[in-house]
Amino acid sequence: MRTKPRQGVLRFVLYGWTNSVWCGIAVLIAIFVYSSLGSAIPTFRQDELLEMTEMEWFYWWPFLVLIAMLCVIIITVTLRQIPLRKMNAGVWMIHTGIITLALGSVYYFSTKVEGDVPVFRRRVVIQVPGAAEPASMVVRPGNHLAVSSGADEYHFSVQQVFPEWTIASGADEGKTAMMTWVEVVTPTQKFTRQLLAGYPQYTEDILPDRTRAKKTLGKPLVDETLTLSLDYEPQTDFYVMDSAAIYARDDGARRWIERPIEGLPHYHERIASYDDVYVPSDEAYPLRPIDLAISSVDAADPLAGYDVRVNSFLRYAFLETNWHDHGEQLNPVADVSLTAPASGGRADYQLVAFDAERRSAESGMLVFRWVESADELERMAASAEGRLTLRVKSDEAEVVVPIPADFEGKGADEAFTEIAGTPYAYRVRNVFHDLPTKSGGAPGSMVSVVTVEFKTPEGTFTRFVADRADATRDLTGDGSTADPDTRIETTYAPALRAIVTVVSGPGEVGTHALISDGEAITHSVLAMGQPVPIREGLTLTLRAMRTHAFEVSRPRIVPMAQRERNARETFSMIRVRISKGDWSRDQWLEFHRYPLESEQYAIRGRMAYSPVEIQLADGRAVELLFSRKRHPLPAPIALETFELATHTGGFTGETISIRDFISRLRFKTDAGWSEAVQMSSNYPASWGGFWYFQAEWDPPAEGHAGMNYTGLGVGNRNGVHIQLAGTCIAVIGMIYAFYYKPILRRRIQAAQRERAAAGRTADDELAMAAAENAERAVVASI
Numbered sequence: 001m002r003t004k005p006r007q008g009v010l011r012f013v014l015y016g017w018t019n020s021v022w023c024g025i026a027v028l029i030a031i032f033v034y035s036s037l038g039s040a041i042p043t044f045r046q047d048e049l050l051e052m053t054e055m056e057w058f059y060w061w062p063f064l065v066l067i068a069m070l071c072v073i074i075i076t077v078t079l080r081q082i083p084l085r086k087m088n089a090g091v092w093m094i095h096t097g098i099i100t101l102a103l104g105s106v107y108y109f110s111t112k113v114e115g116d117v118p119v120f121r122r123r124v125v126i127q128v129p130g131a132a133e134p135a136s137m138v139v140r141p142g143n144h145l146a147v148s149s150g151a152d153e154y155h156f157s158v159q160q161v162f163p164e165w166t167i168a169s170g171a172d173e174g175k176t177a178m179m180t181w182v183e184v185v186t187p188t189q190k191f192t193r194q195l196l197a198g199y200p201q202y203t204e205d206i207l208p209d210r211t212r213a214k215k216t217l218g219k220p221l222v223d224e225t226l227t228l229s230l231d232y233e234p235q236t237d238f239y240v241m242d243s244a245a246i247y248a249r250d251d252g253a254r255r256w257i258e259r260p261i262e263g264l265p266h267y268h269e270r271i272a273s274y275d276d277v278y279v280p281s282d283e284a285y286p287l288r289p290i291d292l293a294i295s296s297v298d299a300a301d302p303l304a305g306y307d308v309r310v311n312s313f314l315r316y317a318f319l320e321t322n323w324h325d326h327g328e329q330l331n332p333v334a335d336v337s338l339t340a341p342a343s344g345g346r347a348d349y350q351l352v353a354f355d356a357e358r359r360s361a362e363s364g365m366l367v368f369r370w371v372e373s374a375d376e377l378e379r380m381a382a383s384a385e386g387r388l389t390l391r392v393k394s395d396e397a398e399v400v401v402p403i404p405a406d407f408e409g410k411g412a413d414e415a416f417t418e419i420a421g422t423p424y425a426y427r428v429r430n431v432f433h434d435l436p437t438k439s440g441g442a443p444g445s446m447v448s449v450v451t452v453e454f455k456t457p458e459g460t461f462t463r464f465v466a467d468r469a470d471a472t473r474d475l476t477g478d479g480s481t482a483d484p485d486t487r488i489e490t491t492y493a494p495a496l497r498a499i500v501t502v503v504s505g506p507g508e509v510g511t512h513a514l515i516s517d518g519e520a521i522t523h524s525v526l527a528m529g530q531p532v533p534i535r536e537g538l539t540l541t542l543r544a545m546r547t548h549a550f551e552v553s554r555p556r557i558v559p560m561a562q563r564e565r566n567a568r569e570t571f572s573m574i575r576v577r578i579s580k581g582d583w584s585r586d587q588w589l590e591f592h593r594y595p596l597e598s599e600q601y602a603i604r605g606r607m608a609y610s611p612v613e614i615q616l617a618d619g620r621a622v623e624l625l626f627s628r629k630r631h632p633l634p635a636p637i638a639l640e641t642f643e644l645a646t647h648t649g650g651f652t653g654e655t656i657s658i659r660d661f662i663s664r665l666r667f668k669t670d671a672g673w674s675e676a677v678q679m680s681s682n683y684p685a686s687w688g689g690f691w692y693f694q695a696e697w698d699p700p701a702e703g704h705a706g707m708n709y710t711g712l713g714v715g716n717r718n719g720v721h722i723q724l725a726g727t728c729i730a731v732i733g734m735i736y737a738f739y740y741k742p743i744l745r746r747r748i749q750a751a752q753r754e755r756a757a758a759g760r761t762a763d764d765e766l767a768m769a770a771a772e773n774a775e776r777a778v779v780a781s782i
Contacts, residue, residue, distance in 0.1 A: 017073070019080055024073040031066050046267045048288075053242045053266060059109040067102050074098060087744065090737030097730025104722030113631055114715035116695045117238040118594065118607065119639040119665075121163075121708060122197055124182055127227040128154050138233055138600040139180050140708050145600075154226070155185040159192060163642070163707035172199060178641075181206070182228060191222045197230045232638035234668060238714040239594055242266065243629035246294060246576065247595040250302045251613065251621035256595045257301045258630050259294045261310060264574070269557060270313040276575060276588075277312075278320060278556040285557065294576070302622050305580060312575035316563045317555040319573075319590060323350065327550035330445075332370045334502055334511070335544035342537055351502065352549075354445050356434045360498065367498040370445065371505040372468065377512065379493040380503060381523045384516045386495035388428065388450055388465060392488055395422045403450055405495035407431045416455050424488060425455040429462075433494065437471055447471045448494040456487075465490045496521065500534060504545060513540055555588055574626055583617035589626035603698075633714065634688025636668035640676045642697070642707050661694045663710040690716050 017023040037044045038057040045052040052060065078095045082088050122139040130149040137145040137156060144157040158180060165179035178197040184190065184205075191213070192206040204220035205213040214220045244264040247256035271277055272289035279285050292310040296303065323333050332353040339346045351368035352358040360367045371377045379387075386403030399419055409430040416425035429451040437445055447466040454461055462475040463484060472490060473481035484490065496516045504511040513532050515522040524532045531539035555573055563571075572591045577584055592608055594601075602609035611623040645660040664676040667687050679685040684693035696711030 017069075018076040020073070021077055021081075024070065024077060027066055027070045027073060031063075031070065034063055034066060048268045051265045051267055055109070055112065055242065064106070067106065071099050071102050087741065087748075090733045090735075090741055093733025093736060094730050095733075097726045097728070097733055100726030100729060101723055102726070104719040104724075104726055106719075107722060108717070108719035111716065111718040113240060114713075115238045115240040115243075115628070115631060116711060116713045117235050117633075118601070118709045119235050119637055119712050120233040120601070121178055121639050121642065122180070122230045123233040124156070124158070124180065124195070125227075125229045125231050126154075126156060128152075129225040134227075136231075139178075139230070140600065140603070143600050152187045154187070155183075156228075157183045159183045161705065161708060163705050165196065167196070167199070167202070170202070178230075180230065184223075184226065184228075186223060186226065189222065193221075193228050195228060195230050200229055203228070232666070232673070234636040234638040235633065235712075236636050237630045237632055238712070239628040240631050241628070244574075245627060245629045246308070246574075246589065247625045247627060248302050249623050251623060253302075254597055256597075256625065257298045258595075259296060259298075259301065259303070259308065260629050261292060261294055261574075263292055264310065265290070265313050265315075266569070267315055269315055269317075272312045272575065276554060276586075277314065277317070278554055280557055280559040283557075283559055302620070303578065303616075306616070307577075307579045309577050309579075310574050311577055311586075314555050314557060314573050315569075316558045316567065316571045317573055318558070318571060319553050319588065320556045321551050321553045323546055323549045324552050325546040325549055327548040329550075330370075330547060331549045332368070332504055333546045333549035334368045334504065334542065336366075336368075336502060337541045337543055338366070338534070339531065339539050339541060340537055341539065348543070353504070356436075356446060359434075359446075364497060365499045366502070367500070368502045368504070371503055371509060373505065374509050376468070377503055377505060377509060379491070380496065380501070381512075381514055381521055382493065384496050384519060384521050386431075386450075387493045388452070389491045389493075390419060390426060390452075390488060391490070392419060392422045392424060394487065397421045399426075401426075401428060403428070403431060403492070403495060405497045407495075416453075423457050427453050429453055431494075433497075437468075448492070450492050450494075452490065454485075454488060461485070463488075463490060465492045467492050467494050500540060502526065502540075502542075504547075506547075511542055511545055553588065576624070578614070578616070580617050585614055585616075587612060587614055587624065589624055592625055592627040595625050595627040595630070634667075634690055637692075637712065638666045638668070638673065639710055640664040640666050642710050644707070645680075661697050661710075663694060663712070665692065665712075689718075690714055 035058075038054060042054070044050070045054070045057045050057075057063070074095045078092060082091055084092060120138050120140065124137045124139060125134050126136065126145070126147060127134040128147050128149045130152075131147065135145060135147045137143050137158065139158055139161060141158055141161055144155070147154045147156065160181045162179040164176045167173055167175050167177065177199055180195045180197075182193045182195065184193055190208055194202075194204050194206060196202045205222045207213055207216055207222070212220075213222050244261040246259050246261065248259065249256050269285050270288050270290045271279075271285055272287070274287070289311055290313060294308040294310060296308075334351045334353070335348070336351065337346055337348045349361045349366065350358070351361065351366070353368050353370040359369070369380075371380070386405065386407070388401040388403050390399045390401065391397070397419055407428075410428060414427050414429075416427045418425045431448070431450050433448045434446045435449055437447055445468075447468050449467075449471075450465045452463050452465055454463060464473050464475070464481070466472045469491065472484050472492075474484050476482050496514060499516060501514040501516070502511065503514055511526040513524045513526050513534075515524070515534055526532060526540070526542040528542055528545070531541045534540050558571065569591050570593070573588055575586060575588050577586050579585075589612060590608075590610065592610075594607055596602060596607060596609045599609045601607060611625045613621055613623050615621055641664045643662040643664075644658055645662055646658055660680050660682070662678060662680045664678050665685060665687075666673040666676055668674075674687075677685045677687065679692050679694060681694045684691045686692070691714070693713040693715075694710070695713035698706045698708050698710070700706035
């Protein structure tokens with residue numbers, strides 16, 4: 001008896017496994033386990049050692065190797081052990097389908113790109129008189145744009161948007177279109193221009209009293225030299241899911257230049273130093289720095305020549321800014337609190353003297369100011385009303401001019417007022433508050449200025465009288481400024497516009513509270529931690545005073561229990577180091593869902609816009625932003641309309657009342673814009689090798705009706721038809737193997753029996769008949 005020779009181990013390892021059914025079964029089990037770990041137990045692939053998304057997991061080399069091994073085994077076993085004949089056709093089809101499906105899947109995952117992009121419905125195109133190029137502004141409630149033309153400046157703001165306005169008259173009566181109200185402020189007048197998307201013939205102006213210009217002025221437009229129109233706001237790129245990139249641009253530039261980041265973690269914090277972050281006290285975060293080089297891929301990169309690296313990543317954190325003292329420059333910051341002892345209520349404030357926005361609180365009722373001397377403090381405390389003092393030393397004449405807090409500018413036709421006993425006269429033209437100083441004083445300090453025009457025997461000149469003497473300047477005939485004419489001395493103490501003014505100064509000046517009731521001022525010294533009464537039931541307390549303050553911003557990691565489960569990368573951030581030679585700069589960058597071009601596109605809570613500006617070694621200012629990789633669309637995409645299909649009763653504010661979201665898209669071609677292509681939640685649209693689906697929408701919010709943009713999901717489906725063909729082939733093979741093959745087998749067996757029966761002798765037939773009769777007799781006896 002011959003026995004099958006045993007294969008050697010080396011031979012099996014090299015190629016014997018390719019013809020082993022049991023090896024194929026083992027590979028199938030391995031694929032099942034691998035897939036289960038990646039899909040059913042996502043925390044496994046999200047572990048610190050792996051840090052993989054589902055897409056990365058199923059396109060990782062171990063999975064590809066398993067698929068390749070399975071394909072090789074199937075091919076080898078099929079060719080060597082399963083003869084190609086009618087009975088085995090089902091198995092051949094099943095194996096062919098599996099191979100086709102595997103190849104299609106490899107093609108699908110190797111070329112898969114998916115992401116999203118917001119597409120706004122319209123932008124306002126603005127052409128002001130005398131401007132060489134038109135300006136534009138995205139149609140979003142609250143957007144504002146200033147446009148200059150020579151010495152004139154125009155201001156435009158999107159006042160209101162009606163996404164589905166019904167035309168009430170004319171040839172288009174009953175049709176709906178998006179209506180936009182744009183508030184226009186010209187150098188001479190103010191009005192609102194009404195624009196309808198797709199119907200420029202209905203453009204008209206509304207006057208401040210809400211009457212139509214057509215009825216009041218007899219013409220639809222107040223200023224016919226000013227052109228406003230609505231146009232598409234197309235998008236040329238989308239942003240890839242689960243990707244990372246930093247964007248840079250020179251200060252003042254519009255387009256961001258991308259630097260892709262490869263290998264950035266997804267799920268776990270990677271901290272380089274505990275000095276860089278605030279860590280939760282009850283959780284452990286080991287130091288695990290990273291060092292990812294971010295290479296330049298664009299010749300226009302403003303960071304070209306600089307080495308850019310990521311050394312820290314935080315999955316869920318927010319920047320926390322704290323003030324520290326003993327910086328290099330004077331920058332006064334006061335921590336104060338208002339307390340109502342009876343109720344126990346307390347409000348804390350950080351006031352920054354040299355910051356026009358952060359120097360005040362409670363709508364300007366609480367203000368912090370820095371003075372250079374005790375004399376300046378005394379002038380402020382002398383009267384609640386502003387005072388301009390004019391003194392002519394040669395004639396010993398002095399005039400005190402009241403400057404109220406609500407002073408309104410005077411025109412050029414205002415009469416001069418003589419300074420009695422002198423050959424001089426004056427007139428006050430205007431008052432400006434919180435102007436940054438270009439010279440003198442501390443860096444970042446601000447002044448209040450009153451503009452005074454003087455008439456002298458030689459002519460007239462203008463003086464800018466500041467509340468700080470070293471900032472007062474005279475305007476010369478050529479438009480430059482010079483030191484004040486010494487014949488006329490001027491001082492200015494601005495009105496106290498706030499109820500409480502906290503005043504501090506160097507050395508012995510100390511910190512004080514000036515409390516105004518509109519007529520008189522109560523002057524109190526502020527001692528650290530000692531409450532000062534403001535009015536009955538309310539006190540002011542100085543908590544801290546920093547004269548040379550500087551801000552330190554560090555991320556604070558959010559504890560695991562406080563994190564939103566579906567936040568994804570929304571709250572992530574990276575720390576980059578930018579270096580060149582001996583110069584380097586470390587900077588934390590917060591994640592942005594999109595690298596928006598400007599704040600015009602930003603929507604609170606959905607699309608942030610907060611780029612960071614840094615100064616490079618060569619002195620250039622550059623803006624940085626952390627977001628996702630950019631991928632070009634096959635054609636520019638514009639949003640024609642966005643509609644809500646609702647249940648009976650319309651949109652109630654609840655998502656349950658919405659039946660479908662419908663976007664109509666247009667694609668830019670060589671011949672212009674395409675016909676509108678409809679896309680909805682369950683019916684994606686296709687164009688240029690990509691599929692487009694509804695990813696999100698702009699719901700109504702306080703102050704606007706929403707529906708200003710659509711969230712467009714974009715993705716390709718390369719290889720799907722190959723996968724479908726493989727699946728169909730395999731299913732047909734299964735039907736053949738499990739349903740038709742048994743029928744075929746029975747037919748073959750029946751034919752074999754018939755052939756065997758045809759070859760029997762007469763004696764065989766008699767014997768069979770006798771046997772059958774004997775069997776019937778036995779059964780009958782029972």
